[in-house]
Structure formats: structure tokens, C-alpha cells
Amino acid sequence: MxxxxxxxxxxxxxxxxxxxxxxxxxxxxxxxxxxxxxxxxxxxxxxxxxxxxxxxxxxxxxFFEEEAPEQPGGSLMIDRIATSGIHYQNLAPGLDDLLDFMPMRVTLEPGEDGGQPIIHSGQEFVYVLDGVLSVEVAGNRHELTKGESLFYSAQESHYWYNRSNVDVVFLCVSSDTGKPSAT
CATH class of the missing domain: 1.10.260.40 (lambda repressor-like DNA-binding domains)
Structure with a gap:
């Protein structure tokens, strides 16, 4: 791999x-x-x-792109899967260079997290589709349930957790107006 x-x-x-x-x-x-x-x-x-x-x-x-066969109706769906129990699906495949933001569907398996805190330019918006998502931003923890959302500056230290025993599925839209910073 x-x-x-x-x-x-x-x-x-x-x-x-x-x-x-x-x-x-x-x-x-x-x-x-x-x-x-x-x-x-x-x-x-x-x-x-x-x-x-x-x-x-x-x-x-x-980086984990796996192309799926064409779906009914002719749309090609690309599912991208990370090895660490975090599954990403790019909701705008092929448009990475044309967008100032990245819309993704993310699934965190039970007990998984987004890793260590990260800081980068821009903003992030998360919307929970299923489960309970824990989001830590600048040391403040937010517990979001299905239908809840959070918008935050990505310039503040942030990351995601799934503290439950079922998958958490959410939409994440990240804008990027510059380069990331080390934490």
C-alpha cells in the first residue's frame, strides 16, 4: 500500500x-x-x-482512489478509502482544480478519529448524516447528532472523533485559501 x-x-x-x-x-x-x-x-x-x-x-x-463502475443514469461515482478506518468519498470528482472548496462524504468507523489536530487556512463545514460526531475546535468539543452542523475556521486546531460503537457519516466541505500549517 x-x-x-x-x-x-x-x-x-x-x-x-x-x-x-x-x-x-x-x-x-x-x-x-x-x-x-x-x-x-x-x-x-x-x-x-x-x-x-x-x-x-x-x-x-x-490518494486512495478506487473507481467504481458507472452507476445507472451514467454518473461515475468514485469512492476513496483511507486505510485507517476513515472513508472519504469525493463529491466533486474531477473538479479538484476548479473548486476553491472540497465537498466530501466521510465515514468514521467506531473508535476512529481524524488523527492529531490540524491547522490550515480556510474554513470547514460539517453536517452529520448518521451517528454522533465529536468535533474538537480550539480545545472546545462539540457533539453533533444527525441533522446537526458546525462551521469553523480551519485556522484553529481541529479534528474529528467517533466515540461511539457505530459508524458516523457526515459531509465535510473544506475551503482552502492557502497552505497548511504544522501543529
């Missing part, structure tokens, strides 16, 4: 005409780490993938 992930990151980076130095400068990661990641010699945390995704202007799940 690490080798495939690295090849995917390299492919997107080259497609966007970015150097390892560009990614390193924007994320705070070393060029050495990024090079090892691309070659499958190092693994990445979900937090580091989020930062790299923001610089590449793709959803984090883009």
Missing part, C-alpha cells in the same frame, strides 16, 4: 508541476521524508496526508 500511495502522490505532484521543495515548503515536511514517502520507503499519518492533499488541492481520499 505504501508504494502505491507514494506513486499516487508523485503522479499528482508532477501533474500539478510541483517540486518536492514546493511541497516541503508548504507542509513543513522535509524533502527527504517526502521523497521516501513517494518511493514507498516511509509511511504517512492521516494528518500528513491531509496537509499534502491541501497543497495538491485534492481531497485526502484522492
Amino acid at each position: 505504501s508504494k502505491e500511495l507514494g506513486l499516487k502522490i508523485r503522479s499528482i505532484r508532477k501533474q500539478k508541476k510541483l517540486t518536492l521543495k514546493d511541497i516541503a515548503d508548504a507542509t513543513g515536511f522535509s524533502i527527504s521524508f517526502l521523497s521516501q514517502l513517494e518511493r514507498g520507503k516511509s509511511s504517512a499519518t492521516l494528518e500528513s496526508l491531509k496537509k499534502i492533499a491541501m497543497v495538491l488541492h485534492v481531497s485526502p481520499g484522492h
Whole structure:
């Protein structure tokens, strides 16, 4: 999986005409780490993938793209799945370069979380479709149930939790107006 992930990151980076130095400068990661990641010699945390995704202007799940067959009615649905129990579905596949925001459907398996706190430019909006989502923003915890939403500045330390024993499904719309910051 690490080798495939690295090849995917390299492919997107080259497609966007970015150097390892560009990614390193924007994320705070070393060029050495990024090079090892691309070659499958190092693994990445979900937090580091989020930062790299923001610089590449793709959803984090883009790195785990699995194309599904065409659905009835002709629409192609792409489901992107992370290995850590967090499942992403990009709701605007193919439009990553055209949008200033990323709409995603996210599923957190029981006991999963969004990793360590992350800070980046822009804003995030989450809307719970099913289950109870715990969102921590700037040290304040919010428990959101089905039909509830939260809008917050992504420039404040934030992350998601599923503290329950059932899947949590929610929509997340992230805007990005710049580069991420290390936490």
C-alpha cells in the first residue's frame, strides 16, 4: 500500500508541476521524508496526508482512489478509502482544480478519529448524516447528532472523533485559501 500511495502522490505532484521543495515548503515536511514517502520507503499519518492533499488541492481520499463502475443514469461515482478506518468519498470528482472548496462524504468507523489536530487556512463545514460526531475546535468539543452542523475556521486546531460503537457519516466541505500549517 505504501508504494502505491507514494506513486499516487508523485503522479499528482508532477501533474500539478510541483517540486518536492514546493511541497516541503508548504507542509513543513522535509524533502527527504517526502521523497521516501513517494518511493514507498516511509509511511504517512492521516494528518500528513491531509496537509499534502491541501497543497495538491485534492481531497485526502484522492490518494486512495478506487473507481467504481458507472452507476445507472451514467454518473461515475468514485469512492476513496483511507486505510485507517476513515472513508472519504469525493463529491466533486474531477473538479479538484476548479473548486476553491472540497465537498466530501466521510465515514468514521467506531473508535476512529481524524488523527492529531490540524491547522490550515480556510474554513470547514460539517453536517452529520448518521451517528454522533465529536468535533474538537480550539480545545472546545462539540457533539453533533444527525441533522446537526458546525462551521469553523480551519485556522484553529481541529479534528474529528467517533466515540461511539457505530459508524458516523457526515459531509465535510473544506475551503482552502492557502497552505497548511504544522501543529
